[in-house]
Amino acid sequence: MSSAKSREALVQELEEAMRRSSAQGVMYGQAVAEVAGISNSDMECMDILLLEGRVTAGRLAEVTGLTTGAITGVVDRMEKAGYVRRERDESDRRKVFISVIEEKAAEIGKFYVPMQEAMLKVWSSYTEDELRLLLRFANDGHKGVLEATAALKSVIDTPPEQRAKLKMPPKSRR
Amino acid sequence: MSSAKSREALVQELEEAMRRSSAQGVMYGQAVAEVAGISNSDMECMDILLLEGRVTAGRLAEVTGLTTGAITGVVDRMEKAGYVRRERDESDRRKVFISVIEEKAAEIGKFYVPMQEAMLKVWSSYTEDELRLLLRFANDGHKGVLEATAALKSVIDTPPEQRAKLKMPPKSRR
DNA sequence: GCCTAATATCTTATAAACTAAGATAATTAG
DNA sequence: CTAATTATCTTAGTTTATAAGATATTAGGC
Structure with missing residues (x-):
C-alpha cells in the first residue's frame, strides 16, 4: 500500500495542513505579545533583536517594512519599558544601534516556553x-x-x- | 554511527530552523497584504474565510482576538472592496455569516502562487x-x-x- | 404569553500606532 | 567648501483598534 493516497492528493493535504499550522503559529505570536503587554510590531522587532543581537533603527525598518518614523515609536516604547537601549555609533554618529537588555528580555523568552514544550513533546514521538x-x-x-x-x-x-x-x-x- | 548528531543537538537545530522559517512565513503574509493593498487583520480574516468558507462575525472575533467592534470594521472594508458578503442567518437572525465572493477572492489567491510554486518545488525532491x-x-x-x-x-x-x-x-x- | 437574561452585532467616542513629508544632523563626494 | 546623501526623528493627519453601550433577537422561568 505504498500509494493509498496519490502523490497529488498528498501534496494538497500537505499544503492545507501547513497553512493551518502556520496560521496557528501566527496566533501564538499574537498571544505572546498580548501576555507580554506589548504590540505586535514591538514583538516582531524584539524577535529580530533577539536573533541578531544589535541592529540599527534603519535595519529594523527595512526588515519589518515599517517606516523609519514608526520604528522611532517602536524603539521609544521598548526603551521606556526597559527592553532595549539606544547606542549611537561612535564611528558614524548618524546611526543608532538598538541593543537588547538581556535580563529584561528574558522575561519575554519565558512566554515561548509552552511552545517549546509542545514541540519537544511532538518531536519525542x-x-x-x-x-x-x-x-x-x-x-x-x-x-x-x-x-x-x-x-x-x-x-x-x-x-x-x-x-x-x-x-x-x-x-x-x- | 546511527547518531552523527546527538538527538539533543538535532532537536535544537530543528527548533531554530523552524523558528526562522516560520518568521519568514509571517513576513510573506505581510508582503501579500501589502501587494493586495489590504491590512494585516483583513488579510488574516480572509485566510480564515478561505479555509472555513462561511463564518459568523463573532467567530472571526474569537479566532483573531479582535473585539466584535473591530470585526465590524474589517467586514465593512472587505465588503466594500467586494471580497465578502454579509448573510443574516434565517434561523437565528442575530447572527451574520460572512461568506467569500470567490471570483474576487481569487485575485488575492494569486499572490500565494509564488509560495505554492516554491513549496511544490521543495516537495518534488x-x-x-x-x-x-x-x-x-x-x-x-x-x-x-x-x-x-x-x-x-x-x-x-x-x-x-x-x-x-x-x-x-x-x-x-x- | 410576558418579562428578564443572554447572545450577536453594530455604533460611538476615544486612543494607539501608522504613514508621508519634511526637519535635523552627520557623512561623503566633487 | 558646498552639494548630495544617509540615518534618524518630528509633526500632522489617517487608519484601525478598544471600551462601553445601543439595538435587535432568542431563550428560559413563571
Whole structure:
C-alpha cells in the first residue's frame, strides 16, 4: 500500500495542513505579545533583536517594512519599558544601534516556553532518522519561503503597467 | 554511527530552523497584504474565510482576538472592496455569516502562487513516504501549537502572584 | 404569553500606532 | 567648501483598534 493516497492528493493535504499550522503559529505570536503587554510590531522587532543581537533603527525598518518614523515609536516604547537601549555609533554618529537588555528580555523568552514544550513533546514521538528528515525539510522550506518572498516583492517593485503578468526573475535590490 | 548528531543537538537545530522559517512565513503574509493593498487583520480574516468558507462575525472575533467592534470594521472594508458578503442567518437572525465572493477572492489567491510554486518545488525532491511523514508532522505540529496557545492563554488568567516563575528552556547557544 | 437574561452585532467616542513629508544632523563626494 | 546623501526623528493627519453601550433577537422561568 505504498500509494493509498496519490502523490497529488498528498501534496494538497500537505499544503492545507501547513497553512493551518502556520496560521496557528501566527496566533501564538499574537498571544505572546498580548501576555507580554506589548504590540505586535514591538514583538516582531524584539524577535529580530533577539536573533541578531544589535541592529540599527534603519535595519529594523527595512526588515519589518515599517517606516523609519514608526520604528522611532517602536524603539521609544521598548526603551521606556526597559527592553532595549539606544547606542549611537561612535564611528558614524548618524546611526543608532538598538541593543537588547538581556535580563529584561528574558522575561519575554519565558512566554515561548509552552511552545517549546509542545514541540519537544511532538518531536519525542519521532525517530532520529525522522527528525533528520524534518530538519532537512525545515531548511529546504526556509529557502523556499525566502525565494517566494523575493518573487512576490519583485511584483511590488514592478511599475503597474508592467505588472500585468507576473514573472519570477528575482530583481537584485539595494 | 546511527547518531552523527546527538538527538539533543538535532532537536535544537530543528527548533531554530523552524523558528526562522516560520518568521519568514509571517513576513510573506505581510508582503501579500501589502501587494493586495489590504491590512494585516483583513488579510488574516480572509485566510480564515478561505479555509472555513462561511463564518459568523463573532467567530472571526474569537479566532483573531479582535473585539466584535473591530470585526465590524474589517467586514465593512472587505465588503466594500467586494471580497465578502454579509448573510443574516434565517434561523437565528442575530447572527451574520460572512461568506467569500470567490471570483474576487481569487485575485488575492494569486499572490500565494509564488509560495505554492516554491513549496511544490521543495516537495518534488521528496519521496511519497517522506511526504507522508511531513504530513504527519504538520498535523502533529498543529495540535502542538494549539496546545501551546491554550497553555499560554491560561497564564493570562493566572493571578500575577502565582505567575512568578515559569520554567526557562535549556539555554540555547548560538 | 410576558418579562428578564443572554447572545450577536453594530455604533460611538476615544486612543494607539501608522504613514508621508519634511526637519535635523552627520557623512561623503566633487 | 558646498552639494548630495544617509540615518534618524518630528509633526500632522489617517487608519484601525478598544471600551462601553445601543439595538435587535432568542431563550428560559413563571
